[in-house]
Amino acid sequence: MTDWEKLESMTDEDIDFSDCHEITPEMAKNAVIKRGLKSSEKQSLTLFLDAEIIHWYKQNEVAHQIEINNLLRTYIKNN
Secondary structure: OOOHHHHHHOOHHHOOOOOOOOOOHHHHHOOOOOOOOOHHHOOOOOOOOOHHHHHHHHHOOOOHHHHHHHHHHHHHHHO
């Protein structure tokens, strides 16, 4: 569970970025800002995933539905 009070009291100097990749100018150049679609533009789907995939998303506190949607959108766009 996230300790929001502790997080809000941290300064930039308190944040450990040692496991974060540096953002290069090339990465920034290719950045895309995406706005969410209206809920009426989305459809519900039951999707069965391997247990280790679900476990990874939960362990890393990633918004899995949004991230999987973005990964599939990127895959489609690049193929």
